[in-house]
Amino acid sequence: MAFFNVLIPVFAIFILGYIGEKKIGFDPKSISAMSLYIMTPVLVFKTFYTNVLDSDYLYITIFALGLCAALILLVYFISYIRGYSTREKCGLILGSVFMNNGNYGTPVALLLFGAAGFDYAVILMVIQTIVMATVGIYFAARGSDIGGGFKDTIGVVMRMPIIYGAVAGWLFQVTGITIGSSFMTTLDLVGNAAIPTIMLVLGMQLAKISLKNVEKEKVFYAVTLKLAIAPIIAWGIGYFLPVDMLLKQLMVVMAGMPAAANTTMYAIQFNTEPEFVSVCTFVSTILSLVSLPVIFAFIL
Numbered sequence: 271m272a273f274f275n276v277l278i279p280v281f282a283i284f285i286l287g288y289i290g291e292k293k294i295g296f297d298p299k300s301i302s303a304m305s306l307y308i309m310t311p312v313l314v315f316k317t318f319y320t321n322v323l324d325s326d327y328l329y330i331t332i333f334a335l336g337l338c339a340a341l342i343l344l345v346y347f348i349s350y351i352r353g354y355s356t357r358e359k360c361g362l363i364l365g366s367v368f369m370n371n372g373n374y375g376t377p378v379a380l381l382l383f384g385a386a387g388f389d390y391a392v393i394l395m396v397i398q399t400i401v402m403a404t405v406g407i408y409f410a411a412r413g414s415d416i417g418g419g420f421k422d423t424i425g426v427v428m429r430m431p432i433i434y435g436a437v438a439g440w441l442f443q444v445t446g447i448t449i450g451s452s453f454m455t456t457l458d459l460v461g462n463a464a465i466p467t468i469m470l471v472l473g474m475q476l477a478k479i480s481l482k483n484v485e486k487e488k489v490f491y492a493v494t495l496k497l498a499i500a501p502i503i504a505w506g507i508g509y510f511l512p513v514d515m516l517l518k519q520l521m522v523v524m525a526g527m528p529a530a531a532n533t534t535m536y537a538i539q540f541n542t543e544p545e546f547v548s549v550c551t552f553v554s555t556i557l558s559l560v561s562l563p564v565i566f567a568f569i570l
Contacts, residue, residue, distance in 0.1 A: 280374060280555065283466055287473020298474045302535040305467045310532075311435035313461035314403070317396050318439030319449070326393055329513050333521050334397045336507045338405060341367040341495055348491055358488070360413025361543030364533040365550030366492035368402050369500070371395050373465050374555075375527045382523065382566065383516055390520050402532050403432035410533075413542035468531045475534060475548040484549050492529070492550040497561040501526040505569075519569045526565045528554035 290296060342363055349359040369375065372395050379391035404427055411426040427433070442449070449457070504525030508518035529551040537547035 280469065283469040284473040284476070284552070284555075287470035288477045289473075290470070291474035291477035296474055298471050298478070299538050301467065301474070302471045302538045305464055305471065306535055306539055307431055309460055309464035309467060310403075311431040312457055313435075313464040314399055314432050315435040315439040315442075316457045316461045317399065318436050319442050321392060321396055322443065323440070326390065326513075326517075327397065329511050329517070330390070330394050330521075331397050333504070333507050333511065334394065334401055337500065337504055337525055338367055338401055340503045340507075341500060342405075344495060344499065352487075354488075357413040357543060360409040361537065361546045362488060362492055363409045364406065364413075364537050364542065365489075365529055365547045365554075366495040368406055368530040368533050369398065369496070369524060369527040370530045370551075370555070371398055371524045371527050372530075373469070374558075375524050378523065378527075378562070379520060382570070383520060386516060387520050390517055391524065394520075394524055398530075400433075400436055402530060402536075403430060403436070406530075406533055406536055407432075407540075410536035410540040410542045414540035465531075468535050471538065472531045472534045472548055472551060475538060475544060476552055479545040479548060484546065488546060489549055489553060493554050493557060496529050496550075496554050497526060497557055501565055522569050523562070523565060526558070526562055528558045 291298070345359060345362050345366060348354075349362065354362065371379075371391060376388060376391045376395060380388040383390075407427050407430055408423055411423045441447075501522045504521045505518075508521045511518070529547075531551055534544065534548050534551050536542070537544040
């Protein structure tokens with residue numbers, strides 16, 4: 271029951287966004303831009319400012335990058351076999367590679383592993399944020415009309431404020447710069463609004479698409495990679511890392527989380543198959559109600 275209590279707020283926000291779009295009508299791209307360029311950089315700054323970097327970050331970074339690279343290689347293989355275009359390939363990456371270990375993963379980690387697991391989950395969330403803000407945005411831009419070559423796409427990534435929010439937060443921490451309570455309240459208010467805004471945008475996007483037009487084969491590939499293949503890869507990576515058993519178990523659970531809602535925001539902003547990415551996020555979130563208990567049974 272506690273597991274489902276974690277999901278109730280998640281689906282409630284999706285539904286609110288869906289109803290708002292159906293009854294009132296909004297511009298998801300403008301709202302996603304506000305979250306991407308204002309709210310999320312503030313959240314990332316606050317996260318790096320308040321979380322002290324230690325040796326755990328190294329192994330969790332190796333895990334996050336290794337899992338990301340392995341899944342991207344699988345997407346490239348599938349795309350080659352199926353003859354997908356660059357846009358389709360990038361959309362599949364956005365819909366299958368990055369995990370929702372923030373508003374979904376961290377509460378689950380707390381329920382399963384207690385405070386120690388929650389601390390690890392927060393570290394992974396910080397690292398995953400940077401991976402999505404670099405690798406995720408790279409592929410979102412690569413699959414867009416403005417993508418161009420590698421140099422052009424990297425230029426798009428380097429213009430995103432999320433990266434600079436992370437660097438600034440880390441510099442403030444290591445140099446011991448203290449932020450006043452009043453300004454910290456501002457950071458909390460703006461940063462904490464990022465995640466629910468992203469989830470509202472996903473609900474709005476779902477209201478604008480027709481499931482009849484979704485390519486079910488591609489959704490199958492994305493969901494299978496995200497919910498079934500990713501935990502197996504995570505187990506393999508964790509097996510070779512010199513970390514304790516709790517962290518190994520957490521890595522597998524976090525890898526089995528559904529697709530990150532942030533990728534929907536990237537897809538909308540760069541017009542890289544936003545309908546497909548939105549459906550992948552929603553479907554993987556629903557199916558995780560079945561897949562996650564199976565993962566729990568195997569690792570606990």
